[in-house]
Amino acid sequence: MDDSKNDNGPLVYINGKRFDLPTDRPEYTLLHFLRENGLTGTKLGCGEGGCGACTVMVSRWNAPAGEARHAAVNACLCPLYAVEGAHVVTVEGLGSSRRGLHPVQSALAQAHGSQCGFCTPGFVMSMYALLRSKGAQRPTAAEVEEALSGNLCRCTGYRPILEAFRSFTLDDGPRGRDYAADCLRRLEGLSWDAEAKSGRERAASGAGICPSSGLPCDCGARDGLAGEDGENDEESAKGESERRGEAGRGACCSKDGQRRTAARAQAAEPIFPPMLTRRPIRALALEGRTSTWHRPLTLEGLLEIVAAHPEARIVGGNTEVGIETKFKNKIYAHLVDPRHVPELQGVRLSPPRGPDGPGSVTFGAAASLTEVLEASRRLATSLPPRSRGTVAALAAQLALFAGPPVRNVATLG
Structure with a gap:
């Protein structure tokens, strides 16, 4: 949605796009909202934060530090209004088979770390959140194992998943350094245009053109796409790629082609929205049919709400209240989010x-x-x-x- 809109109402950014939040849904979880808006890669498993299938990354701006802080979160428990003013990244925001896989997704696929696939988005997002939270540093194997400890898989026995993600650590030797360096380069903003320019230079030196990506590679496609004079014809390759349609894109038989199509996914990888670095956090009082969501910004404001509504429940991670409302059908008229009160x-x-x-x-x-x-x-x-x-x-x-x-x-x- 357009950033020029009035930003006085509650909002959240998801995969780099703005979404205005409904003002009468205190009972909604983030998972409800994501799936209602077509982002069904985030799965509903246990519904109580135990399986990790609903894992997403939530990023918030830390003004004193002047940087965004990233964390993996269970969308099935996270109240919708708890992410107001934050940036949420789901598995759709990383990559796909059509526009290219993110290195985290690619590593998992190459290591055969996905079978039924239901848990896969959660594992991908847990690993991605770890890499983002580490910044320029590379995680250790122990940190990878700890980051994945909130995700369950009933198919693989975990070994191929751990092997895939250990490739991002320094513990795993040269291959690990290569994978980590590739991912970090992408997180630092390597552009598709730079990759395309490099590809054109390689084409001039005699490399082939991939009919899948329309870019130079060494998959042997130039034999079938050469011009009448026998030379490489990049425009013909791109035309062939268009004729093949989206279904034919994103796959290449060479590692170089895979790297280039992966770079296309990077170009769309969402960054932290600049608008959120300037937008101050606001107090909230959003009333729904059965509950009202309060977000005070001062200790005095919190005490006033509790004094006016002694029955109010304080909601931190929603790991208790969320279970009671979801599985025990309890209704709380007033829910209070205390996480923006400095003293707490x-x-x-x-x-x-x-x-x-x-x-x-x-x-x-x-x-x-x-x-x-x-x-x-x-x-x-x-x-x-x-x-x-x-x-x-x-x-x-x-x-x-x-x-x-x-x-x-x-x-x-």
Whole structure:
């Protein structure tokens, strides 16, 4: 949708496109909204955040850091209004067999990591979110395994999936470095135009033209698409590609052709919408038939809502309220999202009171379990041995609690 529209209403960006949200659907989950809008690659499996088939990546702008933060999230539990002002990327936003596969998708296919395919979009999005959250760094094999711990597969036994995604790590040798470098180059913005220009230069040196992509490659297609003088005819190849139609695109018998058609998918890979870097987060009070969704931005505002509606339920990751409303048919008239209240966010460290006195750690009630886990791990390695026992035990326990898509939104409070 057009960014020039009035942005005072609730909105979300999905795969780089703006969607204005309905104002009377507090009971909706993100999964409901995605599938109603034709994005059916995100699957409904268990409906309670246990299988990972509905995994998507949610990106939010972190103004103090001046960057977007990315996290895998279970769309089946995520309330629709919880992603207001965020950017959601689904498996459709990465690539397809028609316009070229993303390296994450391609690696999984080449390793035979998909059988029935129902869980595949969730695995792809969990791995993609890990790569985006790591930025220029490459994940370790242990980080890949942890990132996939919230996804279930009943077909493959997991081995081909892990082998596919280990290829993005430095642990897996030269092949891993090549895969990771290719993916990182794409995330950094390698353009299809640059690939096409490089291809034309290769054509001038005698390379063939692929009838599938219409670009130079070494698949041997030039024998069937040569001009009357026997030379390569790029325009003829492109015309043949058009005559073959969309069904004939995106496949090539050479690795070089696969790389080039994959670059086409990269050109459409959604970036974080610039508009969201300028749009401030707003307080919300959206009333539906049975519930009202509140999003206060201050502690005073939160206390006022709770005072006016003592029966209101605080919703962090929706891992409890969502189960109660979905499977126990409970109805809550007022739902309150506390995650934008500064006093309830993050993890704060207090220095020791004296040379031998202990310091303290304050976990915000709206801090995600992932934030708590990462902070506990850092403290467990930085504190002296006699002071690290509690945070080390907390980190070990949280690492076994659910999977990253749940921990990324579930809160302590």
